[in-house]
Amino acid sequence: MKILVFLSIVALSSAKSLLENEFHHFLAEQDILLQDPPQNIQAKQISTPTPRADDQFFTCPLKCICRVRVVQCSDAExxxxxxxxxxxxVMLDLQNNKITEIKEDDLKNLTSLYALYLVNNKITKIHPKAFRSMTHLKLLYLSWNLLPRIPINLPASLLELRIDENKIKKIQKGDFKGMKFLHVLEISGNVFDTTDIEPHAFDGVLRLIYLRMSYGKLSSIPKNLPSNLYELYLDHNRISSIQRKDFQRYKDLYRLDLSYNQIKEIENGSLVYLANLRQIHLENNAVKNVPASIKELKYLQTLYLHNNNISKIEIDDFCPKEMKIKKLHYYGISLFGNPVKHWEIQPASFRCVSGAHGVQLGNFKK
Known part of the structure; x- marks a missing residue:
């Protein structure tokens, strides 16, 4: 019985909106799938009553598909x-429509809602009280809309907020008020600069581990983001340099992406605070030398430096002189697309790289 219900839900919920794996995981977490009945209970005791035409519990909105507490209204104009x-x-899918506004009472009765998907609409306004009854909402996807700012009074219960590709011009104090459970924030593709992030905008955000601010207009590293970040993505911005104290606050970072910026200068010692860093992306910039702090990152395993302006590799650029300082060997270092003459590089420069294919040099073509 469990398998039949599961397959029917998936079949009716596959209209190019949710990733299938996420949907399966969501159903499992929320216990939406029916369980097989105990063997000692007769079928007539667990039979589902036939819905009546006037029974609001079984009413499904026009142009929507309703199955087992999941309402799918995507691509319905x-x-x-x-x-x-x-x-x-518990899950409401309103993706790929032409919704322009979320009004005060649009969602007022949905007290059990866990996930709300409003991706790819034309939303310019969300009423300050639109989410007032949502005490269990965990996932809110507002990407690809026309919102000029972070909506006011977002549910404090949110674990994941995706609001990329909107028209957000500023991140203000109070935007994330009370959101102490927020783990994931995707805010890429908006028009704010580093100076548009107010100093206390993230006060109270205690558990954010994943933050993406890619494809924007950041001109420098933001210094007032949550300190417990685990992954930070600042790729495809306008950052031109990395200053010594830029990462002083982010000592827990495991993965950092600064690719596709305009970085020419990386100040000595600027990366030394990232003691737990495992992966860093610096490809497609204008870096002239291997950053001096790289060899001090004892847990760093993957380093992307391709498509820069590096013309020389010194013997101690990647590996410390005392090998015991390096706790983990590199899995990969990419250097292709640089004007370095690879035949001049001393083999000992890569003495802390694991495996014969751990370094990618390639040919430089101007």
Missing amino acids: LKSVPAKIPKDT
Whole structure:
């Protein structure tokens, strides 16, 4: 019985909106799948009553598909949030429509909602009280809309917020008020600069481990982000240099992406604070030398430096003189697309690289 219900849900919920793996995981976490009945209970005791035409519990909005507390209304040419959404809905999919506004009472009865998907609409306004009844909302996807700012009074229960590719011009104090459970924030593709992030904008955000601010207009490394970040993505911005104290606050970083910027200068000692760093992306910049702090990162395993202006590799650029300082060997170092003459590089320069294929040099073509 479990398998049949599961397959029917997937079949009716595959309209190019959610990643299949995420959807399966969501159903499993929320216990949406029906369980097989105990063997000692007769079938008539667990039979589902036939819904009546006037029973609001079984009412499904026009142009939507409703199955087992999941309401899917994607790609339906909707211009507003549909009425009469079942009150016990845990997942509401409104992606790929023409919704322009979320009004005060559009979602007021959805107290059990866990996931709300509003990706790829034309939303310019969300009422400050639109989420007032959502005490269990964990996933909120607002990407590819026209929002000019972070919505006011977002649910404090959120674990994941994706609001990339909007028109956000500023991140203000209070935007994330009370969101102490937030783990993932995707805010790429907006128009704010580093100076548009107010000093206390992230006060109270205690558990954020993944932050992506890619494809934006950042001109420098933001210094007032949550200190417990695990992954930070600042690729495809306008950052031109890395200063000594830029990463002083982010000592827990495991993965850092600064690729596709305009970085020419990396000040000595600027990366030394990243003691736990395992992976760093610096490719597609204008870096002239291997950053001096690289050899001091004892846990660093993957380093991307391709497509820069590096013309020389020194024997101690990657590996410390005392090998015991390096706790983990490199898995990979990419250097192709640089004007370095690879035949002049001393083999000992890569003495702390694991494996014969751990270094990628390639040919430089101007």
